[in-house]
Amino acid sequence: MIVSRRQFIRTGVAGSLLLAFSGWLNAAGERRLSSDERAMLAAIAAALLDGALPPAGDERSRLVALTVDGIARTIAGLSVASQREIGELFGLLVLAPGRMVLAGVGKPWREAGVGDVSAFLESWRTSRLALLQGAYAALHDLTFGAWYARPDTWEAIAYPGPPRGYF
Amino acid sequence: MHDPIRAGLAAGWKHIDASTLGKGQTVETDVVIVGSGAGGGVTADILSASGLRVILVEEGPLRSSSDFRMLESEAYPELYQDSAARKTMDKAINILQGRCVGGSTTVNWTSSFRTPPEVFAFWQRRYGLHQLSAEAMSSWFAVMEHKLWVRPWETPPNANNKVLATGAEKLGIPVGAIKRNVKGCWNLGYCGMGCPTNAKQSMLLTTIPAALNRGATLYTRLRAERLRFSGGRISALDCVALRPDGIHPSGKRVQLRARHFVAAAGAIGSPALLLRSGVPDPHRLLGKRTFLHPVIISSAVMPERVDAYAGAPQTLYSDFFLHQAAIDGPLGFKLETPPLHPVLYATTLQGFGAAHAALMREFTRVNVVLALLRDGFHPESQGGQVRLGRDGLPILDYPLGEVIWEAARRALLAMAEIQFAAGARAVTPVHETAPLYSSWAQAKKGIAELPLKPLLCRVVSAHVMGGCGMADAPQRGVADHRGRHFWLGNLSIHDGSLFPTSLGANPQLSIYGLVARNASLLAAELSGRPPPLIP
Numbered sequence: 268m269i270v271s272r273r274q275f276i277r278t279g280v281a282g283s284l285l286l287a288f289s290g291w292l293n294a295a296g297e298r299r300l301s302s303d304e305r306a307m308l309a310a311i312a313a314a315l316l317d318g319a320l321p322p323a324g325d326e327r328s329r330l331v332a333l334t335v336d337g338i339a340r341t342i343a344g345l346s347v348a349s350q351r352e353i354g355e356l357f358g359l360l361v362l363a364p365g366r367m368v369l370a371g372v373g374k375p376w377r378e379a380g381v382g383d384v385s386a387f388l389e390s391w392r393t394s395r396l397a398l399l400q401g402a403y404a405a406l407h408d409l410t411f412g413a414w415y416a417r418p419d420t421w422e423a424i425a426y427p428g429p430p431r432g433y434f
Numbered sequence: 435m436h437d438p439i440r441a442g443l444a445a446g447w448k449h450i451d452a453s454t455l456g457k458g459q460t461v462e463t464d465v466v467i468v469g470s471g472a473g474g475g476v477t478a479d480i481l482s483a484s485g486l487r488v489i490l491v492e493e494g495p496l497r498s499s500s501d502f503r504m505l506e507s508e509a510y511p512e513l514y515q516d517s518a519a520r521k522t523m524d525k526a527i528n529i530l531q532g533r534c535v536g537g538s539t540t541v542n543w544t545s546s547f548r549t550p551p552e553v554f555a556f557w558q559r560r561y562g563l564h565q566l567s568a569e570a571m572s573s574w575f576a577v578m579e580h581k582l583w584v585r586p587w588e589t590p591p592n593a594n595n596k597v598l599a600t601g602a603e604k605l606g607i608p609v610g611a612i613k614r615n616v617k618g619c620w621n622l623g624y625c626g627m628g629c630p631t632n633a634k635q636s637m638l639l640t641t642i643p644a645a646l647n648r649g650a651t652l653y654t655r656l657r658a659e660r661l662r663f664s665g666g667r668i669s670a671l672d673c674v675a676l677r678p679d680g681i682h683p684s685g686k687r688v689q690l691r692a693r694h695f696v697a698a699a700g701a702i703g704s705p706a707l708l709l710r711s712g713v714p715d716p717h718r719l720l721g722k723r724t725f726l727h728p729v730i731i732s733s734a735v736m737p738e739r740v741d742a743y744a745g746a747p748q749t750l751y752s753d754f755f756l757h758q759a760a761i762d763g764p765l766g767f768k769l770e771t772p773p774l775h776p777v778l779y780a781t782t783l784q785g786f787g788a789a790h791a792a793l794m795r796e797f798t799r800v801n802v803v804l805a806l807l808r809d810g811f812h813p814e815s816q817g818g819q820v821r822l823g824r825d826g827l828p829i830l831d832y833p834l835g836e837v838i839w840e841a842a843r844r845a846l847l848a849m850a851e852i853q854f855a856a857g858a859r860a861v862t863p864v865h866e867t868a869p870l871y872s873s874w875a876q877a878k879k880g881i882a883e884l885p886l887k888p889l890l891c892r893v894v895s896a897h898v899m900g901g902c903g904m905a906d907a908p909q910r911g912v913a914d915h916r917g918r919h920f921w922l923g924n925l926s927i928h929d930g931s932l933f934p935t936s937l938g939a940n941p942q943l944s945i946y947g948l949v950a951r952n953a954s955l956l957a958a959e960l961s962g963r964p965p966p967l968i969p
């Protein structure tokens with residue numbers, strides 16, 4: 268995010284201060300998702316996948332958790348540079364000031380509803396700041412990638428899966 | 435299913451998975467080739483055939499038909515750069531490139547076109563490449579077409595391709611059939627995940643086994659880091675071994691010494707290696723003019739099932755819109771239809787929540803048409819620039835300017851009109867604020883007003899070219915028509931990075947032909963044997 272750091276500063280002093288924090292948080296490099304990050308990703312996945320997920324309940328929570336596992340696996344397969352960028356983004360979003368200032372989500376991720384999170388995603392999706400738009404795109408691709416990689420999601424889209432039985 | 439790669443390994447091919455190295459090593463050979471894709475594979479075959487000792491260095495893993503299970507969840511992390519999520523610097527373009535033995539040819543879609551004659555003519559005019567023309571190169575293309583089974587594809591097109599044909603015909607737009615490099619293709623449609631039947635005649639199945647059979651050495655999970663040179667000659671290549679995850683360095687290093695070095699790490703990879711090495715670049719051309727054929731996407735919902743995941747991908751095309759203006763005028767575009775698979779489609783598609791889910795429920799009825807914009811000819815289409823990131827790994831800075839968006843709008847209009855003419859119920863440009871249009875009239879009005887900007891309009895690419903462009907003089911290029919670097923006597927560049935512009939055609943055969951020629955010239959020089967009979 269070397270280049271984007273500058274753009275971040277344009278989002279205001281709050282943004283650059285937050286970035287300093289996230290850099291510190293992620294100095295450790297490669298690591299597993301923290302429980303705060305999992306909660307944040309679960310809230311985001313639930314909003315992105317609303318419409319594909321079943322209504323609230325155990326099954327929905329189970330599928331969201333599987334999606335978060337898939338996101339973690341995808342991240343582990345990205346280049347060091349991409350992992351670092353994603354680490355910075357997550358580091359910002361899990362901090363309360365980051366969540367409130369950048370995402371505009373008042374409630375902690377564990378309590379935020381689909382409506383709150385969708386509003387934040389929508390604002391990033393069409394943001395004037397390329398950095399936020401790019402961050403939205405990353406969350407979009409990670410989540411939908413993790414969801415549709417799982418064969419149990421294919422029935423809903425009538426995809427039979429790859430041909431079997433010949434090999 | 436017989437797996438020729440596993441059989442070759444069992445028979446004693448020299449393959450060293452560098453992630454298993456217990457300690458570093460220094461090895462001496464005749465020629466070191468970095469990258470095992472289109473350019474590296476052809477080079478290894480031709481040099482080894484003339485008796486030279488060859489080492490191939492590949493950053494990705496060795497995978498083969500037994501591993502190719504047609505699953506996106508396995509193919510992208512295993513076989514692609516950055517798990518198929520490589521992005522340009524501003525994140526506005528998603529780049530697909532292979533990263534495995536065979537490079538992008540292991541995962542490509544088999545479309546085979548010769549370099550268009552007007553492209554050679556432009557290179558002659560602008561870059562003084564008088565030795566290269568459609569006539570002069572035709573024997574080299576013929577040799578590679580024969581070797582890689584490039585043939586007309588006789589099987590009827592799948593429904594996805596048929597939409598392009600039907601719509602285009604209704605509008606009087608000519609459509610052509612695409613040749614494919616396949617032998618006994620099962621028409622499955624999973625070429626992008628590695629061919630499970632060994633039908634696709636990629637480098638993995640052709641040139642690389644040929645070189646290994648002649649005793650060449652293949653290193654995998656080994657990243658070429660830096661060329662060491664002094665006095666105009668390279669003495670060694672320093673490499674870092676990766677861990678089995680293919681991402682983090684393991685701490686072990688390999689140094690390769692040789693008479694000659696070939697960069698074939700692909701456009702982005704080769705310029706990055708040269709930039710990291712600090713090779714002479716007095717005219718500051720290295721890494722610049724990197725082209726992508728930026729791809730704009732139009733998605734249609736058809737009344738019947740299309741099943742765009744099934745059947746050979748990209749079997750029909752239209753070049754009609756490449757020929758509406760001068761080659762250096764407003765950007766022309768080529769139309770093709772890609773294969774669709776759930777992850778690829780879902781991640782590319784705009785929006786989220788209920789709207790995204792609704793579009794995904796139509797997955798089996800979706801037709802997608804692509805427009806590949808011909809960048810690099812218009813004076814304002816300068817492409818991108820490869821830079822080095824904090825860790826020395828490449829980042830491509832490709833600004834999307836007005837010439838691109840002007841063409842993108844024409845392309846979105848053309849594709850929507852074709853899709854409606856073919857009977858589409860609805861069409862949407864893959865764009866964050868585009869709705870689903872239900873008629874051509876509505877689409878025409880809507881697309882005319884659509885804000886076209888980076889990150890709003892999806893742009894992707896599977897064709898990276900340039901960055902070490904050829905020319906007649908070092909003021910205009912990084913290498914000459916033979917791929918020889920202008921400043922380092924024993925360095926050649928043998929891959930897509932040589933092209934001084936894009937091509938307006940899928941690049942693999944252009945790379946095979948040019949590299950077959952240049953590797954043959956190099957083989958003659960290094961082995962002291964007579965030069966090839968083909969001019």
Ligand SMILES: Cc1cc2nc3c(=O)[nH]c(=O)nc-3n(C[C@H](O)[C@H](O)[C@H](O)COP(=O)(O)OP(=O)(O)OC[C@H]3O[C@@H](n4cnc5c(N)ncnc54)[C@H](O)[C@@H]3O)c2cc1C
Nearest residue numbers: 469471472473493537538543544545658700703930940942
């Ligand atoms: C999904 C997809 C579909 C495509 N479909 C078509 C098609 O239908 N028709 C067509 O003509 N073209 C197609 N292409 C493009 C075509 O395959 C490429 O243009 C061509 O393979 C490029 O050849 P190359 O030698 O330049 O690089 P590549 O084939 O990409 O090979 C470069 C290799 O170098 C390795 N490498 C990079 N850096 C290093 C390093 N530092 N150390 C060691 N190794 C390194 C990479 O891992 C890679 O394996 C497609 C590409 C993709 C990704």
Ligand code: SF4
Nearest residue numbers: 619620622623625629
């Ligand atoms: S369509 Fe043919 S070439 Fe492509 S994966 Fe299937 S069998 Fe292989």
